[in-house]
Amino acid sequence: MNQIKKLLIIGFVWPEPNSSAAGGRMMQLISIFKQNGFEITFASPALDSDFMVDLSESGVKKVSIELNNSSFDDFIIELNPDVVLFDRFMIEEQFGWRVSENCPKAIRLLDTEDLHCLRTARQKAFKENRVFELHDLLSEEVAKREIASILRCDLSFIISEFEMKILKDVFKIDSGLLYYLPFLVYEMSEFDLLKLPLFEERRNFVFIGNFLHEPNWNTVQYLKETIWPLIKKQFPEAVLEVYGAYPSQKVLQLHQPKNGFFIMGRAADANEIVKNAKVVLAPIRFGAGLKGKLLEAMQCGTPSVTTTIGSEAMHANLSWNGFVTDDTELFAKKAIELYHDEKLWKQAQKNGVAIVNECYQLSKYSTALIAAINSLLNDSESHRLQNFMGSLLQHHTLKSTKYMAKWIEAKNKN
Structure with missing residues (x-):
């Protein structure tokens, strides 16, 4: 034995x-x-x-x-x-x-x-x-x-x-x-996507990340000061919900409901929040490793827009489940496109399933x-x-x- x-x-x-x-x-x-x-x-x-x-x-x-x-x-x-x-x-x-x-x-x-x-x-x-x-x-x-x-x-x-x-x-x-x-993670099928909230049932942009991690704090600052104003200019009704464990006072001070920028604090169930969001925004400017938030987005059937560093080593040679760009204007443009274009959004979802099965099984x-x-x-x-x-x-x-x-x-x- x-x-x-x-x-x-x-x-x-x-x-x-x-x-x-x-x-x-x-x-x-x-x-x-x-x-x-x-x-x-x-x-x-x-x-x-x-x-x-x-x-x-x-x-x-x-x-x-x-x-x-x-x-x-x-x-x-x-x-x-x-x-x-x-x-x-x-x-x-x-x-x-x-x-x-x-x-x-x-x-x-x-x-x-x-x-x-x-x-x-x-x-x-x-x-x-x-x-x-x-x-x-x-x-x-x-x-x-x-x-x-x-x-x-x-x-x-x-x-x-x-x-x-x-x-x-x-x-x-x-x-x-x-x-x-x-x-x-476990293998996914396109059938699994049918069990998730549909395009028309989802609302809002979302960012999620632990605030003890410096790249996450920097990302939220960047969203607030640079990218969000570009999105709001073209899409005035847009709402971004920022979730994350251990938010400091400087994070909480970014809360600005009248501008559609909500600091929500710790997520009771991150999976549930990402599943009901329409697009994940992650303009990460420095960091290392793999980004758990972006893999989670794929598993939740939620397309994402991120940077080269955000997507680094995450998707082999497969198409991203959304868009990857380091250009702020293009980032905002692609985020809005994904939010409104159901066909584009569904293709991004399918790309995510392919990445999960190829890279993380x-x-x-x-x-x-x-x-x-x-x-x-x-x-x-x-x-x-x-x-x-x-x-x-x-x-x-x-x-x-x-x-x-x-x-x-x-x-x-x-």
């Missing part, structure tokens, strides 16, 4: 699938491991939140852990996991050395979520009003930390094919350390993922022998991070 394998996930935060795409992705991963017989423990140093998912409903044990505290060593020795999944590189920095020291045989996986150094470098270039170049990444402080974390792990999940290319071409990472894993990726992890479990030694840079970094990080953490722990006790 096969022995049950233990998976420990160490989370940066507790999953909030209704607040962010990152929360949704984590629940997708949990579901895949659960269906393949893993016994899962989810640990995090984060405080509980009102909107975190109840992990026990998914059969996952929840454990609170502390940063810079040797109590984690006792916890992981007792748990003795076969696989450890770090949620974002910052968590690997904090706990990776402890895992390596106390459970050296455990397979170490990293879910990058998106390339933080890419998002940071693009944001910097945007704020400095210059064009982002790939070589900008090489001077990013966060890149050095993030790449070191990828090298220390046995396998890193990369959500975007564009980011896979960057890691191989710019940072020269061995492809054996990288695993392409986009968002994973759960069955296409989940079996291969588990096979890759089982392969690592069966032969981790030779895999690690081929990753000399990783073992070198592991050696030095273990020493430096270990003594820094022990110094902090001692300081906290005094």
